[in-house]
Structures are given as C-alpha cells and as structure tokens.
Amino acid sequence: xxxxxxxxxxxxxxxxxxxxxxxxxxxxxxxxxxxxxxxxxxxxxxxxxxxxxxxxxxxxxxxxxxxxxxxxxxxxxxxxxxxxxxxxxxxxxxxxxxxxxxxxxxxxxxxxxxxxxxxxxxxxxxxxxxxxxxxxxxxxxxxxxxxxxxxxxxxxxxxxxxxxxxxxxxxxxxxxxxxxxxxxxxxxxxxxxxxxxxxxxxxxxxxxxxxxxxxxxxxxxxxxxxxxxxxxxxxxxxxxxxxxxxxxxxxxxxxxxxxxxxxxxxxxxxxxxxxxxxxxxxxxxxxxxxxxxxxxxxxxxxxxxxxxxxxxxxxxxxxxxxxxxxxxxxxxxxxx
Amino acid sequence: xxxxxxxxxxxxxxxxxxxxxxxxxxxxxxxxxxxxxxxxxxxxxxxxxxxxxxxxxxxxxxxxxxxxxxxxxxxxxxxxxxxxxxxxxxxxxxxxxxxxxxxxxxxxxxxxxxxxxxxxxxxxxxxxxxxxxxxxxxxxxxxxxxxxxxxxxxxxxxxxxxxxxxxxxxxxxxxxxxxxxxxxxxxxxxxxxxxxxxxxxxxxxxxxxxxxxxxxxxxxxxxxxxxxxxxxxxxxxxxxxxxxxxxxxxxxxxxxxxxxxxxxxxxxxxxxxxxxxxxxxxxxxxx
Ligand SMILES: Cc1ncc(C[n+]2csc(CCOP(=O)(O)OP(=O)(O)O)c2C)c(N)n1
Numbered sequence: 001x002x003x004x005x006x007x008x009x010x011x012x013x014x015x016x017x018x019x020x021x022x023x024x025x026x027x028x029x030x031x032x033x034x035x036x037x038x039x040x041x042x043x044x045x046x047x048x049x050x051x052x053x054x055x056x057x058x059x060x061x062x063x064x065x066x067x068x069x070x071x072x073x074x075x076x077x078x079x080x081x082x083x084x085x086x087x088x089x090x091x092x093x094x095x096x097x098x099x100x101x102x103x104x105x106x107x108x109x110x111x112x113x114x115x116x117x118x119x120x121x122x123x124x125x126x127x128x129x130x131x132x133x134x135x136x137x138x139x140x141x142x143x144x145x146x147x148x149x150x151x152x153x154x155x156x157x158x159x160x161x162x163x164x165x166x167x168x169x170x171x172x173x174x175x176x177x178x179x180x181x182x183x184x185x186x187x188x189x190x191x192x193x194x195x196x197x198x199x200x201x202x203x204x205x206x207x208x209x210x211x212x213x214x215x216x217x218x219x220x221x222x223x224x225x226x227x228x229x230x231x232x233x234x235x236x237x238x239x240x241x242x243x244x245x246x247x248x249x250x251x252x253x254x255x256x257x258x259x260x261x262x263x264x265x266x267x268x269x270x271x272x273x274x275x276x277x278x279x280x281x282x283x284x285x286x287x288x289x290x291x292x293x294x295x296x297x298x299x300x301x302x303x304x305x306x307x308x309x310x311x312x313x314x315x316x317x318x319x320x321x322x323x324x325x326x327x328x329x330x331x332x333x334x335x336x
Numbered sequence: 337x338x339x340x341x342x343x344x345x346x347x348x349x350x351x352x353x354x355x356x357x358x359x360x361x362x363x364x365x366x367x368x369x370x371x372x373x374x375x376x377x378x379x380x381x382x383x384x385x386x387x388x389x390x391x392x393x394x395x396x397x398x399x400x401x402x403x404x405x406x407x408x409x410x411x412x413x414x415x416x417x418x419x420x421x422x423x424x425x426x427x428x429x430x431x432x433x434x435x436x437x438x439x440x441x442x443x444x445x446x447x448x449x450x451x452x453x454x455x456x457x458x459x460x461x462x463x464x465x466x467x468x469x470x471x472x473x474x475x476x477x478x479x480x481x482x483x484x485x486x487x488x489x490x491x492x493x494x495x496x497x498x499x500x501x502x503x504x505x506x507x508x509x510x511x512x513x514x515x516x517x518x519x520x521x522x523x524x525x526x527x528x529x530x531x532x533x534x535x536x537x538x539x540x541x542x543x544x545x546x547x548x549x550x551x552x553x554x555x556x557x558x559x560x561x562x563x564x565x566x567x568x569x570x571x572x573x574x575x576x577x578x579x580x581x582x583x584x585x586x587x588x589x590x591x592x593x594x595x596x597x598x599x600x601x602x603x604x605x606x607x608x609x610x611x612x613x614x615x616x617x618x619x620x621x622x623x
Pocket of ligand 1: 372
C-alpha cells in the first residue's frame with residue numbers, strides 16, 4: 001500500500017469518525033486527481049464536505065436524489081475516475097440499492113461508498129434513519145467488499161485501503177464520535193484480515209464497528225474478575241470474511257460470540273455462522289445484535305445497552321456461553 | 337368559503353402557540369429540525385384547525401381525511417400539533433427524543449396516534465398520498481388526502497413519479513403542498529440543485545399550480561378552497577415560506593435546518609415570536 005498519509009497526526013480524540021474520513025479523503029485527493037466526491041444534500045453531515053471545500057470542481061452535490069447520485073458515480077467510474085460517494089447508510093443501501101446493485105456492483109465499477117450514520121448511531125431519529133440491514137444487503141452484492149471500522153483510526157485505514165483496492169467497496173461508519181480504540185494507524189490493517197486484539201483460549205468474541213471497543217472492555221473484565229481468557233477479534237471486514245481467523249477461533253476456543261450493531265440476521269453473525277457450519281466442528285455459538293425488530297429510539301449508548309451489544313451485554317452472554325454444553329467431537333483431540 | 341377576519345385571528349393565535357411549543361419541544365428534545373417546522377407551521381395550523389375532517393378520539397376512523405407529512409423530519413413541529421389536538425399527551429413532548437420515548441425525530445405511525453404514515457425518508461409521501469386518495473375513490477369514500485412536501489425533497493425522482501401518477505389517474509381528492517422555504521441542508525435550494533422554474537415543472541406534470549404566501553392564512557384558505565372544488569386536475573399549492581419563520585435569528589438561514597436551543601436561545605426565540613405574532617395580528621387584508 002502506497003501510504004504516507006499523515007492521519008496518525010490527526011488528533012483522533014478531537015475529530016469525529018466522519019471528520020477523520022473527510023480529512024483522509026482530502027489527503028488522498030491531493031495525490032490522486034482521479035478521485036471525485038458525491039453527496040445528496042448530506043455533504044455537511046457526512047463530512048465529505050471537507051473534500052468539497054478543497055476540491056470544489058471535483059465534487060458534486062446532486063441534491064436529495066440518491067438514485068441519481070449513484071448512477072452518475074457509475075458513469076464517472078466508467079470513465080476511469082474514482083468516485084467516493086457519501087450519504088447516510090440507510091439511503092446508500094436501500095434508497096438507491098438498484099443503482100448500487102446494477103450500475104455499480106454488477107458492472108464491477110470502482111466506486112467507494114462511504115456511508116455514515118450506520119447501525120443505531122442516529123438513535124434518536126427513528127427507524128427511517130436507523131440502519132441495521134445494510135451489512136446483510138451489501139454482503140449479498142457480488143463484487144462488493146464490506147468494511148465496518150471500529151473507530152476513526154481504523155476508518156482512516158479502511159478509506160485509504162479502499163482507494164488502493166479496485167472494485168466496489170462499502171464502508172459503514174457511525175454518526176458522531178466513536179470511542180477511540182486504536183491509538184496509531186500502524187497495527188497492520190488489511191482488508192479481509194481480522195485484527196486479534198486479545199489472546200484467549202476460553203472463548204472468542206468477534207466484533208465489528210462500535211462493538212469492538214465494548215468487546216475488549218468485556219474481555220478485560222472477564223480476565224480480571226472471572227479469570228477467563230477471551231480472545232477478541234476486530235472483524236472489520238465482513239466480506240470477504242476472514243475464514244482463517246474464525247476457524248482458528250473454533251479450534252482454539254470452541255466458544256464464539258459475535259457482536260454487531262445490526263440485525264442478527266445477515267450481518268457479521270451470519271457470516272461467522274456460515275464459516276462455523278461449514279467447518280463441521282461443534283461449537284457453542286451466540287449472535288448478539290438487534291433481534292430482528294425495528295429499534296426503539298434513544299441515544300446510541302443507551303440503545304447498545306438495551307439490545308445488549310455493550311460491555312455488560314457481552315459479559316452476560318459470555319458467562320452464559322461458558323456454561324453451555326455443545327456436542328463434543330470425539331476425533332477432535334487437539335482442543336486447547 | 338374564505339376565512340373571516342375573526343377566523344384568521346384565531347388561526348394566528350393558534351399558529352403562534354404552536355410555534356412556541358415547537359421551540360420548547362426542540363429544547364426538550366436536545367435538538368430538532370426547527371427551520372422546516374416553523375416554515376410549515378401555518379400550513380399545519382390551517383389544515384388541523386380549519387380543514388381536516390378528523391376525530392382525535394378516534395384516530396383510525398376510516399372516513400377521516402388523511403394527512404401525509406412527506407417532509408417527515410419536522411416531527412418537532414408535527415408532534416406539538418398532534419398534542420394540542422389531543423392525539424397525545426402534551427407532557428410526552430418533554431420526553432421527545434429521550435431513550436425509549438415514542439416520539440422520535442421522525443414520527444412512527446405505529447407509535448403515535450394521528451400519524452397516517454411513517455415518513456422521514458424523503459420522496460415517499462406523495463406516492464402514499466396518491467395511494468390513499470385512489471383507495472378512497474375505489475372504496476367510494478368522500479374523504480380527502482392532504483400531503484406536505486419539502487422543496488428540497490422535490491429533488492427526489494420519486495416525487496415526480498407520484499406527480500405523474502396523480503395526474504394520469506386524475507387524482508383530485510388530493511391536495512398537495514410544497515413548503516417552498518428555498519432552503520435544504522447544504523444550502524439554498526437554487527444553489528444545491530436548482531428547482532426553478534418550479535411551478536412550470538408541476539404544470540408540465542399535469543398539475544394546476546396555486547402559488548401563495550405560505551404565511552398568509554387568507555391566501556392559503558383561498559388556495560385550499562380552490563383545490564377542493566377543482567375536479568379537472570390535481571392541484572399543488574406552492575407555499576412561499578421562510579425557513580425558521582418567526583424567529584429572527586433563524587429566518588431564511590439554511591443553517592437552521594437542524595439545531596438545538598439552550599434556555600437563553602429559547603428566550604430569544606420567544607421574544608422574536610411574540611413580536612412576529614403582534615405584527616401578523618395587525619396585518620389584515622379584509623378587515
Ligand atoms: C431520502 C432522504 N435523503 C436524505 C435525507 C436527509 N435529509 C433530511 S431533511 C433534508 C433536507 C430537506 O430539505 P427540504 O425538503 O427543503 O425540507 P425543509 O427545508 O422544508 O425542512 C435531508 C437531505 C432524508 N431524510 N431522506
């Protein structure tokens with residue numbers, strides 16, 4: 001990866017995740033004149049407006065017209081340009097999905113969709129602005145890679161990596177500030193490769209997005225209070241999913257929890273479940289997420305607690321799962 | 337029947353009270369889409385206090401007039417109206433946006449009585465309104481459907497798909513409003529994505545256009561009366577309005593699309609609204 005960005009210098013505590021995205025896109029835009037930006041009356045809200053300020057001629061605010069926006073981006077990609085398109089996650093993946101599907105993914109065009117206000121991060125807005133379906137939807141779009149960064153620094157890494165990876169990529173970030181997790185950019189971010197945050201042999205917690213921070217907190221408490229060694233994987237890439245890391249977790253810990261700010265159907269939990277089922281190995285397994293319902297409203301932290309995808313929810317689930325039986329595998333003597 | 341001077345004054349007072357309640361709601365909620373709520377308040381007021389045939393005690397009454405708030409982001413303006421009409425307890429406004437509250441920025445039709453459609457994703461409302469109006473025709477019901485759109489919202493192609501259908505099916509038991517406050521989130525509408533010639537666009541889609549001052553109850557009522565009578569084509573009322581109407585530090589400023597208010601700002605807003613109300617009361621075209 002041709003790096004050299006200065007985003008490690010960014011004071012990540014002072015910038016919201018989307019502001020970091022905007023700043024990184026400006027830096028990339030400086031070096032790569034093929035980058036063009038798009039928004040649909042949400043330039044300010046998604047922070048792609050920073051790119052607009054710097055490169056007004058390379059930015060298009062198409063008004064409140066998401067379908068048109070993705071169509072125009074597809075046309076530009078056909079001419080060899082690299083569109084970065086930003087709107088709220090729900091509008092990127094549902095309002096304009098046919099354009100995303102047919103104009104972009106089907107034609108395998110080099111369009112980067114950086115969607116903000118993902119999951120329940122715009123909690124007070126209600127279900128028209130919650131987005132707990134996007135990972136499921138985008139995961140089933142052939143050619144498309146799907147990334148859910150854990151915080152601002154990981155967002156910076158993901159956006160940069162997306163530029164250097166040809167084809168359609170969907171990156172989902174939150175509204176506002178995320179709990180900062182990574183304190184520097186050099187921890188070996190690679191699309192499709194999970195980051196092992198804690199070592200552990202009793203249970204594995206596989207998380208993405210805002211749940212990563214919560215998972216590590218839970219692992220620390222499990223270690224200190226329960227004497228349990230929990231492995232935490234930051235599974236920032238939902239597709240292609242890191243099969244190797246999942247199989248290793250099955251092998252080493254045989255107890256797995258997934259946790260995501262998304263419907264339990266179709267997202268990270270489902271992707272992990274598919275790998276586990278395919279392995280033929282017995283495993284105690286639980287998916288934490290939004291239980292196939294339209295969410296109540298409120299602050300993001302409150303909703304994470306309500307749906308038990310926060311530290312306490314993960315702890316509760318881990319303690320239950322540690323006591324759960326699963327069918328043992330006679331030939332599987334190499335269990336740690 | 338055009339409204340009398342007396343009726344106008346009653347509506348002025350109601351709109352004023354609702355603007356105050358809207359400002360308070362934004363404060364209680366910790367933030368809200370106040371600019372577009374205040375620009376639309378006179379339209380909401382005249383509909384809810386003059387035209388809509390509804391029964392707040394029986395919100396699902398099948399023969400009620402329907403109101404589809406297509407610019408669904410102005411829950412902080414709509415909920416005070418519903419509370420004042422008695423659909424919901426006014427006390428609930430104090431918990432607006434709070435975790436677990438039934439009142440979110442965009443109102444949920446399954447949670448809030450009186451809300452005919454869950455909106456918030458722009459560009460959906462007119463299609464739903466065409467649907468409820470066509471259903472009324474099919475079921476031989478005489479009720480009307482009213483729909484309120486934002487002007488920025490009219491960037492959405494789906495609005496024009498609905499407009500095409502409304503005129504194709506000659507849907508005349510429908511009255512469409514556009515809150516033409518000339519602002520959207522990222523700037524003035526004509527800078528972000530030009531709409532003009534706006535009236536001509538509606539005409540080209542088969543609508544009869546009534547252009548009115550959206551803060552003048554006389555003009556609004558004349559236009560609505562016209563629309564209720566007109567059976568040759570659907571009518572759209574393009575209401576020229578000011579974003580943040582009545583609050584001097586918000587008026588006409590697109591940056592007040594969404595905002596939060598501390599008690600000091602609320603005080604300032606109240607003062608300004610009071611002055612605005614006095615001015616409005618004084619203006620009388622027929623008295
Ligand atoms: C499909 C869709 N895209 C984007 C948004 C985000 N959004 C909310 S309000 C708004 C601007 C609306 O402008 P306008 O229709 O003129 O409303 P008003 O100025 O009357 O408040 C936008 C872009 C949305 N709610 N729905």
